[in-house]
Amino acid sequence: MNALVVAALLLVLLTLSYQIGWSRSRKLAQGGTETRLHSRPIYHGVLVALFATLPAIVVLGLWALFSDSVAHNFILSQLPASVSQLPPVEVHAAVGRVQAIANGFGVIGQPSPEETAAAGSFASFQRLSFLAVIAAAAALGAGGLFWARRRIGLRLRARTEVEIAIRIALIACSTVAILTTIGIVLSLLADAIRFFTFISPIDFFFGTTWNPRFQSAGTGSAGAYGLLPLLWGTVMISIIAMVVAVPIGLMSAIYLSQYAHERVRNVVKPIIEILAGIPTIVYGFFALVTVGPFFAAAGDAVGLDINATSALTAGVVMGIMIIPFISSLSDDIIAQVPRAMRDGSMGLGATKSETIRKVLLPAALPGVVGAVLLAVSRAIGETMIVVLAAGNSPVLRANPAEPTSTVTVSIVNQLTGDADFTSPQSLVAFALGLTLFVMTLLLNVMALYIVRKFREQYE
Structure with missing residues (x-):
C-alpha cells in the first residue's frame, strides 16, 4: 500500500509539473509559433518536472535509507530498559518480534504485554511518520513546481539545463558501475591479503596439491x-x-x-x-x-x-x-x-x-x-x-x-x-x-x- 501511495505521488507530480511547464511555455510563444522561445516547450515541461520530482525523490530516498534505524530506536524506546542491555542478537530478535506484531504477522509464543503495547505504539508511529514524509515530499515537490514555473521566460535556456541534468545522470550511472567494480576488487583484495598471511603466495600459485582442511585457525595444519x-x-x-x-x-x-x-x-x-x-x-x-x-x-x-x-x-x-x-x-x-x-x-x-x-x-x-x-x-x-x-x-x-x-x-x-x-x-x-x-x-x-x-x- 505504501509503495502504491509513493508511486502515485511521484506520478502525479511528474504529470502535473510537465503539463504546467509545457502549457506556460506555449502561452509565452504567442500563438504557438515558438519563434521567440529559446527552447521548445517540451524542454520547459521536462525542466519543471525535474524541479518538482527531484526534491520529492530525495526526501523519500532519505526516509528509505534511515527508516530502519529510526524504527529500531523507536521500538527500543518503547520496550523495557533491560532489553537494550541484552546482546545485539537478542536485541535484534526482540525488535523483530515487535515489528512482526505491528505488521500483523505471527510470532512464536504468546506476545508479552510490553511487546503488545510497543507494537501498538510502533504501528501508530509508522502511520504518522509515513504521512509526514509524504506530506513533506508533496510540499517540496509543489514548491519546486511553482518556483520552476516562475522561471519560465522567453530566454530561459531550458534545453541547456535539461541536457546538463541528463549528463549528470549519465555520469552518476557510470560512476556507480565503476565504484561497484572497484568495491568488488578491494573486498576481494583485502581478504586475499589476509589469506596470504597464512599461506605463502608461492605455495598457492605454484602448488600442485589442493587439500584444504576445515579446521579452526591455530588448531593444526592449514x-x-x-x-x-x-x-x-x-x-x-x-x-x-x-x-x-x-x-x-x-x-x-x-x-x-x-x-x-x-x-x-x-x-x-x-x-x-x-x-x-x-x-x-x-x-x-x-x-x-x-x-x-x-x-x-x-x-x-x-x-x-x-x-x-x-x-x-x-x-x-x-x-x-x-x-x-x-x-x-x-x-x-x-x-x-x-x-x-x-x-x-x-x-x-x-x-x-x-x-x-x-x-x-x-x-x-x-x-x-x-x-x-x-x-x-x-x-x-x-x-x-x-x-x-x-x-x-x-x-x-x-x-x-x-x-x-x-x-x-x-x-x-x-x-x-x-x-x-x-x-x-x-x-x-x-x-x-x-x-x-x-x-x-x-x-x-x-x-x-x-x-x-x-x-x-x-x-
Whole structure:
C-alpha cells in the first residue's frame, strides 16, 4: 500500500509539473509559433518536472535509507530498559518480534504485554511518520513546481539545463558501475591479503596439491592450497567447451548470414538463441542425468573408461551453452564486413564459398577472435554446470574422461556450510575469486581491444 501511495505521488507530480511547464511555455510563444522561445516547450515541461520530482525523490530516498534505524530506536524506546542491555542478537530478535506484531504477522509464543503495547505504539508511529514524509515530499515537490514555473521566460535556456541534468545522470550511472567494480576488487583484495598471511603466495600459485582442511585457525595444519589443479581443470573444461562451441557456432553463423533464406533465418536464429536463455542449473542437470551416462555407456561400448562426471561431460555441455553466444556475435560481425568486398570478390569470378573463405572470414577474423575470447571468459566463470557434471575432484590430471574441479567449484565449496571467515579454509575463496577476476578481466580486455581494432578498420 505504501509503495502504491509513493508511486502515485511521484506520478502525479511528474504529470502535473510537465503539463504546467509545457502549457506556460506555449502561452509565452504567442500563438504557438515558438519563434521567440529559446527552447521548445517540451524542454520547459521536462525542466519543471525535474524541479518538482527531484526534491520529492530525495526526501523519500532519505526516509528509505534511515527508516530502519529510526524504527529500531523507536521500538527500543518503547520496550523495557533491560532489553537494550541484552546482546545485539537478542536485541535484534526482540525488535523483530515487535515489528512482526505491528505488521500483523505471527510470532512464536504468546506476545508479552510490553511487546503488545510497543507494537501498538510502533504501528501508530509508522502511520504518522509515513504521512509526514509524504506530506513533506508533496510540499517540496509543489514548491519546486511553482518556483520552476516562475522561471519560465522567453530566454530561459531550458534545453541547456535539461541536457546538463541528463549528463549528470549519465555520469552518476557510470560512476556507480565503476565504484561497484572497484568495491568488488578491494573486498576481494583485502581478504586475499589476509589469506596470504597464512599461506605463502608461492605455495598457492605454484602448488600442485589442493587439500584444504576445515579446521579452526591455530588448531593444526592449514592444509594444502595449490592452485594448479583447479586452474588446469578450469582451462581443460574451457578448452573442451571451445572445441565444441567455436566450430558449431561459427558454421551456423556463416550459414545463417550467407546461405539461409530470410524465412529460414528468422526461424532458426531465435531457436539457436533460446539456448542462451536456459538457466545453467538446467544444463548441469542435463549433463548429470543425460550426457554423462551417455558418454559412460559409449566409452564402455568401445573399451574406454569414461566417468559420467568428468571434464569431458562438463566441457561438452558448457560448449552447447556457449554456441548461441559465438553464433550471434559472429553473425553480427560477418554482417559488418563491407558489401563492396563481397561484391568485388564475386565480380572477379570467385564462388560464394571462396568469397567466404578468402574474403569474409579474413576480414571478420579480428571480430570473431574477440567473440571467442568473450566466450572463453564466460566459460571460465561458469559454476553450476561444473558443480554437477565435473565430479569435484581437485587432482592434477590430463585425462578429460576423469573427474576434475575448477576454481568456481572450489569457491562454492569453501564458502558453504559453517564457514569461519578468520581461517584460511574460507579466506582462500577470496584469493580464488581474485585470481578468477584477473583472468576474466585480461580476456575481456583482449577481446575489447581486438574488436575495437576491427571497428576502426571497417567502420
